Amino acid sequence: MDVPYSELDPGIRNTVRWLNDNDFSTHDSGDGVSKFVGDDPMDCALPFPHVVMLVSAAELIPECDRLCRLLRAAGVRVEAAGPEGTENVEISGNYDPACGLVDAVVWLANLDDKGLAAASK
Numbered sequence: 104m105d106v107p108y109s110e111l112d113p114g115i116r117n118t119v120r121w122l123n124d125n126d127f128s129t130h131d132s133g134d135g136v137s138k139f140v141g142d143d144p145m146d147c148a149l150p151f152p153h154v155v156m157l158v159s160a161a162e163l164i165p166e167c168d169r170l171c172r173l174l175r176a177a178g179v180r181v182e183a184a185g186p187e188g189t190e191n192v193e194i195s196g197n198y199d200p201a202c203g204l205v206d207a208v209v210w211l212a213n214l215d216d217k218g219l220a221a222a223s224k
Contacts, residue, residue, distance in 0.1 A: 112137040115152055117216040122154060125173055127166070127209070131155040134215050151190075152215035155208055160198045163207040167196040170209060178222035179214060192218065 106123055108116045114134030122129050132155065138148035158166040171194055174181050182191035192214045198207035 114215045114217070115154065118152070118211075118214055118219050119154055121177075121219060122156065122170075122211070127156045127170065128158070129154055129156050151213055152218070153213075154211045156211070157206040158196075158209055160205065160207045163196045163198055163209070166209055167194055170194055170211065174214070174222075177219070178224075179219065180222070189213075 106119065106129065108120060111119055111132055112134035114136055115132045119129050119132050131153075133149055133153055135149060135151040135153070139150070156166075156170075171181050174192065174194075179192055181194060184193045184195055185191050190213050193210075193212045195210045195212075196207060197210065
């Protein structure tokens, strides 16, 4: 899959590249900052770094676990999901059988390029 990295928010590009290099299929991302800058901020943008990945429903739990292991091996401190507004790096998975998709969603929150680079030092 060719990802147009230059079109992604600048603060999340390396994180998305790292995820794709580790065989995740990224589909949405944001650095939590770039879409709020300028005269026309994006209304639906999220105010925190995030990457959304699609996996098969059958692989949802194994892929969430694999992502957690990879991040921890890279030095990232992954925490249990906390209340809204916390800045902990979090992983969650979701599958909705009523939406008609075969895929499930893996959600990585609160990790941007600075956090990934700092963890690996």
